[in-house]
Amino acid sequence: MARGATGLTVNVCAALALGAAAFAQAQAPPSPADGVVLAEQYFKNVQALRGIPVDEFMDTMGMFAAATGMNCVDCHVSDAGGDWTKYADDTPFKRTTRRMVAMVNTLNEGSFGGRRLVTCFTCHRGLKVPATLPNLDLQYGEPPPVDPDQIARSTPGAPTPDQILDKYLQALGGTQRVAAITSITGKGSYRAYDDFQLSPLDLYAKAPDQRTTIQHSPYGDMTITYDGKNAWMAAPRDIRPFPVVQYSGGNLDGARVDAILEFPGRLKQALTNWRVGPESSVNVQDVQIVQATTPSGFLVKLYFDSKTGLLLRSVRYSDSPVGKVPVRVDYSDYRAVSGVKVPFKRVATWTDGRTVFQLDSVQVNTAVDASRFVKPKPPAPAKP
Incomplete structure (x- = not known):
């Protein structure tokens, strides 16, 4: 699911960009045919965030x-929303962010x-x-709830990881049935953050850890493989400033986790x-x-x-120059397919997007062409 990452976690609005650098050039500059591209190789006016991959x-x-609770044009120039080249323009907010x-x-x-x-x-x-001032209502009121997505230490006296994972496999349909699933294909729909309509979705997965999702957006297909x-991730220019980006670091590991969760029999290993x-x-x-x-x-x-x-939720964390980035996927609407329960609804949430995915049909152990995973x-561009 990532994104970021990501599997089913695909960005909705091109990126919530606040300062520190700038968005795309009028035409994509030369870049390696394969491999990770650095931010300054692709974007203009990158100053404080040089040397990190595009993702x-x-x-x-x-x-x-x-x-900060801000979005793209809160920090970039107001007309950047319709022109990627405008993201390179400096603003007072961007200069402050660099500091x-x-x-x-x-x-x-x-x-x-x-x-x-x-x-x-x-x-x-x-x-x-x-x-900068203390909040007295907060000080003397009920403590805020603990965010379960925060990183926590091990808890003494709890069930062992093996016990919890074994219970999960049994809940899905049993270890043998789960292990017998070698491929998954699905069709459904998705709605991205601020979208007003549903769009078609295709899912392809092959054991042990290959996975592709295709979102047929109104602007063209968005693919994560x-x-x-x-x-x-390949995305239309109306959605992302780059046509194809290779994942790195935590986003790459997140894509692998998403693929493995389609075939959870290998999760322990x-x-x-x-x-x-x-x-x-x-x-x-x-x-x-x-x-x-x-x-x-x-x-x-x-x-x-309990x-x-x-499985109700997964959260994974990747690194950035300003801290760890969480990517969360919630799973629900479990339905039995060939004796194994599959989550038909998945909600991906990350720091610059939220997308709801609803599968309508799922097939298992059907032939999936290797070309789906290149x-x-x-x-x-989408046809008018």
Whole structure:
């Protein structure tokens, strides 16, 4: 599902870009035919965020938006919404953001040994201007609920990870039935943030860890593919300033996790450092949280219904220069397909978008052509 990342997590509005750099050139500059492209190789006027991949750059834009509650044109020039080249123009907000990035980096380097313990969100908390006065109602009122998506330590006395994961496989239909699923194809619809209509969706997955989703948007097809090793997103120019971007870091690992969750029989082996977090709730349902890390060291949290054992939520975290970026997927509407329960509804939420996916039909163990999992080509414009 990512995005970011991502599987089913595809960006809706081109990117919530707040300062620190700028958006696309009038024409895409030369870039490697394959491999990760750096932000300054693709965008103009990148100053404070040089040296990071394009997908991480876009994650950073989302982090600015999440921290300040602002969107693209709040920080960029007002007419940037219809012209990618305008995102390169400087504004007072962008200049301020560059100084803030430098300030946060200096603080983390000087006080925390380079660990990103202070982020934009640490102070802003969704506000354009950080609050400086104490809130007495907050001080003497009920404590705010703990966000279950925050990273937590292991909880003594809880069930073991194996017990929770085994219960999950049994809830799906049993270990043998789950292992017998070798491919999944699905058709349905999706609605992105601020969309006024549903658009068609196709899902293709092949064991052990290949996955492609195609969103047939009004502007053209948006495709996210993980081939078992690499991941890409191809999007129309009306939605993204680049036709194809290769995922890196946490976004790449996130695409792999999304693919593996289609065939969860391999989940135990795919992740490491399993530990059980505190009990919590998701949408008023009690959940048991299990945390693990990908082979590259990125954290993944899985939320299992305490009663049924089914997976209700996954959260994964990628890095950015201004802190960890969460990508969350909620699962519901489980239906049995060939004796195995499949979540027909998935809601992907990240720092610069939210998309609801609803599958209408799912088939398993059908032939899926290998061409479904190759690097996608730049999408053709939608027909008028």
